[in-house]
Amino acid sequence: MARPLRHPTRDQIELPLVLDCLSDPIRLAIVYQLAQHQRDGTELCCGDFNELSGKSNLAYHFTKLRDAGLMQTRIVGTNRLMKLRREDLDTRFPGLIDAVIKSAARDAGRLSLVAECEIADTD
Amino acid sequence: MARPLRHPTRDQIELPLVLDCLSDPIRLAIVYQLAQHQRDGTELCCGDFNELSGKSNLAYHFTKLRDAGLMQTRIVGTNRLMKLRREDLDTRFPGLIDAVIKSAARDAGRLSLVAECEIADTD
Numbered sequence: 001m002a003r004p005l006r007h008p009t010r011d012q013i014e015l016p017l018v019l020d021c022l023s024d025p026i027r028l029a030i031v032y033q034l035a036q037h038q039r040d041g042t043e044l045c046c047g048d049f050n051e052l053s054g055k056s057n058l059a060y061h062f063t064k065l066r067d068a069g070l071m072q073t074r075i076v077g078t079n080r081l082m083k084l085r086r087e088d089l090d091t092r093f094p095g096l097i098d099a100v101i102k103s104a105a106r107d108a109g110r111l112s113l114v115a116e117c118e119i120a121d122t123d
Numbered sequence: 124m125a126r127p128l129r130h131p132t133r134d135q136i137e138l139p140l141v142l143d144c145l146s147d148p149i150r151l152a153i154v155y156q157l158a159q160h161q162r163d164g165t166e167l168c169c170g171d172f173n174e175l176s177g178k179s180n181l182a183y184h185f186t187k188l189r190d191a192g193l194m195q196t197r198i199v200g201t202n203r204l205m206k207l208r209r210e211d212l213d214t215r216f217p218g219l220i221d222a223v224i225k226s227a228a229r230d231a232g233r234l235s236l237v238a239e240c241e242i243a244d245t246d
Contacts, residue, residue, distance in 0.1 A: 015226050015234065016146050023143035093226035099218035103138050106216075111138065 005066060005073050010088040013069035018093065021068045022100055025111055026053050027061050031070060034084040035101045043074075043081035128189060128196050133211040136192035141216065144191045145223055148234055149176050150184050154193060157207040158224045166197075166204035 021027050029052050037044055049058055062082065065071040070089065073082050089097045104111055144150050152175050160167055172181055185205065188194040193212065196205050212220045227234055 015223075015230050016148050016151065019142050019151075019223070020146035023139050023146055025139050028139065028142075093222065093229075095218055095222040096226055099216065099222045100138075100142070103216035103219055107138050 005075065007066060007072060008069040010069075010085075010092060013085075013088060013092050015093060017068040018070060018089070018096075021065055021070055024061070024064075026057070027065055028100075028104055028111065030058075030061060030065060031084060031097075032101060032104050034071065034082065035086070035097070038084050038086055043083045045079050045081055128198065130189060130195060131192040133192075133208075133215060136208075136211060136215050138216060140191040141193060141212070141219070144188055144193055147184070147187075149180070150188055150193075151223075151227055151234065153181075153184060153188060154207060154220075155224060155227050157194065157205065158209070158220070161207050161209055166206045168202050168204055 022031060030049055033049065034044060046055070046058060046062070052058065053061070062071070062073065062080070066073050069085060071082050072085050073080050075081075084097075086097065145154060153172055156172065157167060169178070169181060169185070175181065176184070185194070185196065185203070189196050192208060194205050195208050196203050198204075207220075209220065
């Protein structure tokens with residue numbers, strides 16, 4: 001059986017690390033896409049982000065997001081299922097993720113990777 | 124006469140650059156301190172941040188903050204007077220700076236530089 005992945009506890013989530021994660025356009029696009037799908041409780045798998053970057057680069061960003069406490073990952077068979085730690089983030093930093101997601105949505109046109117996510121979403 | 128410093132226009136302020144600026148604990152502390160003083164319209168000068176870091180390191184962070192559009196700097200004699208571009212930031216990214224400042228205040232104890240700011244404030 002796969003070993004569960006290490007995640008920081010809610011209290012271990014640190015503001016500078018969260019902001020650093022969100023400052024990268026690819027990680028911002030991943031978080032944005034996770035937030036869009038969170039509404040209906042869907043977890044996403046690695047393949048859902050293939051439009052954003054290559055596999056190994058995405059794996060690097062997934063690890064950064066998990067280590068910073070932005071994302072929960074669970075291993076099911078050969079898949080990794082991912083979701084945003086929305087409740088933990090909203091408790092630690094009220095309003096922050098919401099403001100970042102809304103700002104990203106407003107700037108979707110210039111944050112080209114986010115725009116690609118949105119196009120991919122509507123397929 | 125000193126040449127006015129270059130600042131990005133409101134529309135040129137970019138989300139990834141703003142988040143990158145805020146992800147650095149010293150820059151976050153500078154922004155936090157500027158936000159505290161903004162309420163009464165006070166501009167701050169370089170010396171007001173001496174508790175945070177050395178002069179040349181602070182100069183580097185001031186430039187990063189100005190270039191990213193977080194801070195307005197004007198030269199008066201031998202002084203540089205600085206204020207947060209709160210209205211521009213709130214227009215571009217509604218709620219973002221407010222959420223970051225509140226999150227920093229909640230974590231003041233563990234963001235040691237922010238805590239130093241607060242101590243300096245009460246002097």
